[in-house]
Amino acid sequence: MNTLGLYVPGSSWPHRLPAGPKLLGLLLAVTGVLLTSAPALVVAEVVLSAGLYPVTRVPWRVLGRHVRALLPFLLVIVIFQLVTAEWQRAVVLAGGLLAAVLLAGLVTVTTKVSAMLALFERLARPLDQVGVSSRRVALVLALTMRCVPLVASAFQECRDAYRARGLGRGSWRLVVPLIVRLVRDAEALGDAITARGLDL
């Protein structure tokens, strides 16, 4: 898995499929899921979406992680719909969301970030005509993804430093050191991008 818990290396046919057709397929499939209003069909879609995971040979825990992350939202939706509407509506909404997330997860676990970025760069190429660099758009997306673990680790270090000094959990007091650290990291990252000639 990569730093964002997305791509899982493999050689299954979904892994080998180019990013473009995969994203197009995802778009069509999710549209189909969201247009489905029969509870039985929605349940079938969830089963089918989950059933695609073994094809990719990714570990079951990846599927479990996707479901676990969504569970609180599903619970809220189901409870709210059961209170305000009827169970069929709860199944359609919660099931539709689950199927859509499972399908999206399937694309992300089988597609490298670089392939996604190359696709986004191609899609953004028309923007070159109006002075927006598609390469920079792709670089910004790459950096956004790169920054997630960097921010998480900076937060962890600031919190640990705070605790190590016996000052408790820190809470809002961590904001200033965290921002200072992130600004410093951002500056270093900017220098690295320039030094590697990637901002040209």
Added chain:
Amino acid sequence: MIRFEGVRHAYGDRVVLHDIDLELAEHRIGIIGANGSGKSTLARMCNGLILPAAGRVLVNDLDTRKQGRRIQRLVGFVFPDADTQIIMPTVAEDVAIGLSRRGLSTSETKRRTTEILARHGLAGHHDHPAQLLSGGQKQMLALAAVLVTEPAILVCDEPTTLLDLRNVRVVARTLHDLDQQVILLTHHLDMLRQFDRVLVLDEGRVVCDDRPEPAIKHYQALMES
């Protein structure tokens, strides 16, 4: 070759480099000095990351002020903290992105990536999350990601600061085996024993420019005074 001509630089009121005139032509050049002596500013000027407030820096006769793009292709730069140098999520992707502006085919990019990773002890780590590599592996990745672009000169700003002794030796061996001209800033003085020339910086001035042994002695005496 890198040439500093009357280079002066300041951050606000603090002058960090005073009228530096240097020609860096040797194959292996070390730069040592206390924290805040101006080493990093000097190193960053070698590939145009920092432009001098006065004077000029020439790399193979190209002015960093005017030909930054060409110079950044000529001069590779390795930072102290590999974490902030790694841009892409996986090892192979991070190496490959350095080649993305070179107009290479996908297969050629893949070939070069595989080759450089193998050469730097990262074979089999292609799809490994870069974030989860060990400190030594991260620094080797940072080196590989720069070297894959085949720069003529490599500037390394304290690349071993965060490494244990074993990894310091791995990095030292890697730098030793390179064909490129290497300019190394370090506090690991043993890494410089085989170098051709060592500069000692103190308060923004080159106070010693000599063979490794005398230069290191000068530096040690400076630190003890």
